[in-house]
Amino acid sequence: METPGEAGGGASSDPVLRVRVLPDLAQIPAAEWDRCALSAESLAGAGESHNPFVTHAFLSALEESGCVGGRTGWRPVHVAVERDDRLVGVAPCYLKTHSQGEYVFDYGWADAFERAGGSYYPKLQVSVPFTPATGPRLLIAPGEDPATAQAALVAGLRALRRETRASSIHATFLPQVQAQAAEDLGFLHRIDQQFHWDNPGYASFDDFLAALASRKRKAIRRERRDALANGITVEWVTGADLTEAHWDAFYDFYRDTGSRKWGRPYLNRRFFSLIGERMPDRILLVMARRAGRYVAGAINLVGDRALYGRNWGCIEEHPFLHFEVCYYQAIDFAIRHGLARVEAGAQGEHKLARGYRPVITHSVHDIADPSLRAAVADFLRREAAAVTEIAHDLDAATPFRRGDGACRGEEE
Numbered sequence: 001m002e003t004p005g006e007a008g009g010g011a012s013s014d015p016v017l018r019v020r021v022l023p024d025l026a027q028i029p030a031a032e033w034d035r036c037a038l039s040a041e042s043l044a045g046a047g048e049s050h051n052p053f054v055t056h057a058f059l060s061a062l063e064e065s066g067c068v069g070g071r072t073g074w075r076p077v078h079v080a081v082e083r084d085d086r087l088v089g090v091a092p093c094y095l096k097t098h099s100q101g102e103y104v105f106d107y108g109w110a111d112a113f114e115r116a117g118g119s120y121y122p123k124l125q126v127s128v129p130f131t132p133a134t135g136p137r138l139l140i141a142p143g144e145d146p147a148t149a150q151a152a153l154v155a156g157l158r159a160l161r162r163e164t165r166a167s168s169i170h171a172t173f174l175p176q177v178q179a180q181a182a183e184d185l186g187f188l189h190r191i192d193q194q195f196h197w198d199n200p201g202y203a204s205f206d207d208f209l210a211a212l213a214s215r216k217r218k219a220i221r222r223e224r225r226d227a228l229a230n231g232i233t234v235e236w237v238t239g240a241d242l243t244e245a246h247w248d249a250f251y252d253f254y255r256d257t258g259s260r261k262w263g264r265p266y267l268n269r270r271f272f273s274l275i276g277e278r279m280p281d282r283i284l285l286v287m288a289r290r291a292g293r294y295v296a297g298a299i300n301l302v303g304d305r306a307l308y309g310r311n312w313g314c315i316e317e318h319p320f321l322h323f324e325v326c327y328y329q330a331i332d333f334a335i336r337h338g339l340a341r342v343e344a345g346a347q348g349e350h351k352l353a354r355g356y357r358p359v360i361t362h363s364v365h366d367i368a369d370p371s372l373r374a375a376v377a378d379f380l381r382r383e384a385a386a387v388t389e390i391a392h393d394l395d396a397a398t399p400f401r402r403g404d405g406a407c408r409g410e411e412e
Contacts, residue, residue, distance in 0.1 A: 017081050017082065017083055017088065017152050017155075017156075018081070018082045019079060019080070019081055019082075019155075019156035019159060019160070020079075020080045020081075020082065021077050021078070021079060021080075021160060022076070022077070022078040022079075022080055023075075023076055023077065024060075024063055024069070024076055025056060025059055025060040025063055025076070025078065026063075028056075028078075028080065028090070030056035030057070030060070032087055033055075033056040033090060034055055034056050035087070035141060036087060036139035036140060036141050036142075037051070037054040037056070037090075037136070037139045038050060038051070038054075038055070039139070039141060039142040041140040041141070041142065041143075041144060041146050041149070042054075042136040042138070042139045043136055044146065044175075044177060045175045045176060045177030045178070046134065046135060046136055046175040046177075047175075047305060047306065047340065047341070048135070048303045048304060048305050048306055049303075049305060050282075050303050050304040051133075051135040051136065051303055052279060052282040052301045052302065052303060053128040053131050053133055053135050053301065053308070054092065054128060054135050054136060054139060055279065057275065057278035057279045058128070058275060058278075058279065058301075059092055059128070060278075061271055061274035061275045061278060062129055062271060064270075064274060065267075065268055065270040065271035065274055066268065066270070067129065067130070067266060067267050067268055067271050068094065068129050073096055073098045073100065074094045074096060074101070074125075074129055075094060075095040075096070075097075076093075076094055077093050077094065077095045077124070077160060077164070078090060078091065078092055078093050079091045079153060079156045079157055079160060081149070081152045081153055081156050086141075087141050088140075088141055088144055088148075088149050088152055088153075089138060089139055089140045089141055089144065089149040089150070089153050090139045091137060091138055091139060091153050091156075091157060091171075092126065092127065092128060092137065092139075093124055093125065093126050093157065093160070094125045094126075094127070094129065095122050095123075095124060095125075095164055095166065096121065096123050096124070097121045097122055098121065099123075100266075101129055101130045101266050102125065102127065102170075102172060103132035103172070103173075103346045104172045104190070104192065104363045106170065106365075109372065109376055112372070112375065113167070113369070113372050116371075116372075118167065120167050120168070121167070122164060122166045122167070123166050123168045123169070123170060124157060124160060124161055124164070124166045124168070125170050125172070126138075126157065126169065126170065126171035126172070127170070127171065127172045127173065128173075129266070130266040130267065131173075131310070132172075132173055132194070132346040132361075133301075133308045133310075133343055133345070134173045134174070134175060134343065134361060134362075135173065135174075135175070136174070136175060136178060137171045137173075137174050137178060138150045138153045138154075138171070138174075138178055138181070138182075146181070147181065150178070150181045150182070150185070151185060154182065154185045154187075154366075157169050157366075158366070161366070161368065166368075167367065167368060167369065167372075168365060168366060168367040169187075169365070169366040170363065170364075170365050170366075171187070171363060171364050171365075172363040173361055173362070173363065174362050174363065174364065175362070176360075176362050178362075179362035179364050182364040182366075183364060186366065187364035187365060187366045188364065188365045188366070188367065188373070188376060188377050188380055189363075189364055189380070190362070190363045190364070190365060190380050190383070190384070191360050191361065191362055191363075191383075191384050191387050191388070192360070192361050192363070193358045193359060193387055193390070193391045193394075194343065194344070194345070194346060194347075194359050194361050195344050195348060195349075195351035195356035195358060195359065196341050196342060196343050196344065196357060196359045197327075197330070197331055197334070197341060197342040197344065197354075197355055197356045197357070198340070198341050198357065199334055199335060199338075199339060199340050199341060202335045203335070205328075205331065205332050205335060207335075208331060208335065208355065211400055211401060212355065212399045212400055212401065213399055213400070213401055216353065216399030219353070220328070220354065220355075220399075223323055223324070223328075224320070224328055226319050226320050227318065227320040227321045227323065227324035227325075228324070229318075229319075230290060230318055231290055231291065232289065232290045232295070232318065232321065233288070233289050233290075234286060234287070234288050234324065234325065234329060235286075235287045235288075235289065236284060236285070236286060236329070236333060237284070237285040237286075237287055238280070238281065238283055238284045238285070238302070239280050239281045239283075240280065242276045242280050242283060242285065244273065244276075246285055246287065246294075247269070247272045247273055247276060248269075249287070250272065250285060250287070250294075250299060250313070251269045251272055252313070252315060253294075253296060253297050253312070253313025253314055253315060254267065254299075254311050254312075254313045255313070256313050256314070256315060257311070257312060257313035257314070267311075272299075281302070282301055282302050282303075283299065283300070283301060283302065284299070284300040284301075284302055284307070284333060285297055285298070285299055285300075286300065286325050286326075286329045286333075288314075288321060288325055290316065295314060295315055295316040295318075296312070296313065296314035296315070296316065296318075296321055296322075296325055297312070297313065297314075297325065298310075298311065298312040298313075298325045298326045298329075298330075299311050300330060300333075302337075302339075303339075305339060305340045306339055306340060306341045306342065306343055307330055307333060307334045307337075307339050307341075307342045307343070308342075308343045308345075309326055309327075309330050309342060309343065309344045309345055310345060312325065323354060326344070327342075327351065327355075327356070330342045330344070331354075331355065342356075344356055349394065352394060352397055352398055352399070353399055354399075355399060355400070357395060357398055358390075358391040358392075358394045358395050359391075360387070
């Protein structure tokens with residue numbers, strides 16, 4: 001596909017930009033993709049200098065393991081925009097036949113459109129599959145003007161939407177600055193909330209506890225003590241220490257939890273081996289052991305400024321072990337390694353009592369049908385007011401002493 005430089009609403013002096021659609025990431029060298037994914041232009045406003053989820057290693061592992069592609073309903077159609085054979089930007093994109101594994105729910109939109117005689121699927125999803133972690137989605141080559149590159153990527157995505165007869169384009173969990181840029185190009189802007197933990201510079205876990213109200217501080221100490229009461233020990237496993245035995249144990253935990261929550265797990269065993277091979281220093285497994293065997297674990301990915309909690313599971317139930325393995329150990333790791341925050345994934349108001357605060361998240365949506373677009377726009381205006389009010393109410397319920405912070409709209 002070719003598209004004029006000014007297409008999509010952004011000003012550009014380029015006469016022609018070429019858009020390539022990549023059916024798999026093997027068609028682009030990892031170094032070229034990562035130059036865009038990890039550039040300062042892409043990560044501006046993201047509160048991060050290395051987002052592991054948008055790297056070639058992570059996304060290609062999803063493809064090579066078969067977690068996406070094939071009959072999964074996640075067909076890779078990544079967009080690459082070039083000028084004179086030089087990469088301007090890329091976007092991880094999937095042609096989808098359902099709305100599973102996204103964490104920004106549009107089932108109601110799909111149902112309403114189908115009942116009105118429309119076809120909501122396929123749709124284009126610009127995201128990291130199965131990953132509700134904030135990060136750039138419009139990935140810009142170093143030295144490119146962000147506004148021009150983002151407009152070119154949006155033009156390419158819209159051309160792909162027309163070519164595939166998709167109903168819409170959805171880019172989820174963007175930094176606020178990219179969401180605003182997409183809104184300026186005609187996308188609808190949606191907000192939601194998650195719970196993140198902030199590190200203002202604690203020297204130890206006890207320093208964090210000292211910032212809490214006395215009653216909450218005592219409750220956390222009791223939970224941590226009770227979690228390990230049955231002879232349980234906890235290990236951090238990362239880098240060269242990761243082995244296939246660790247992945248075997250963790251996958252058993254993950255599969256048990258995934259089958260109970262979603263009916264079937266999204267990720268397969270091969271995926272974990274691949275990321276263990278390709279990005280071991282960006283992985284932290286928190287593993288709980290009792291009586292000589294692992295009984296629970298959580299996987300985290302490690303950025304330069306954030307720890308991203310992803311999946312948890314167990315084969316034995318113990319009081320408060322979930323909180324210890326997923327939340328308290330993540331806080332402890334972040335403090336010891338000087339990380340600015342922990343992102344604890346989607347949902348979960350129970351995280352408030354553990355020191356996590358409500359944070360506004362962002363997605364953008366480009367809907368072709370005018371009637372559906374108008375209905376969704378009206379819904380989003382009303383939803384945004386409710387989300388904002390709830391987030392501020394929840395922030396008042398955090399365990400911190402008064403004056404220790406408030407709900408944030410974007411990463412700092």
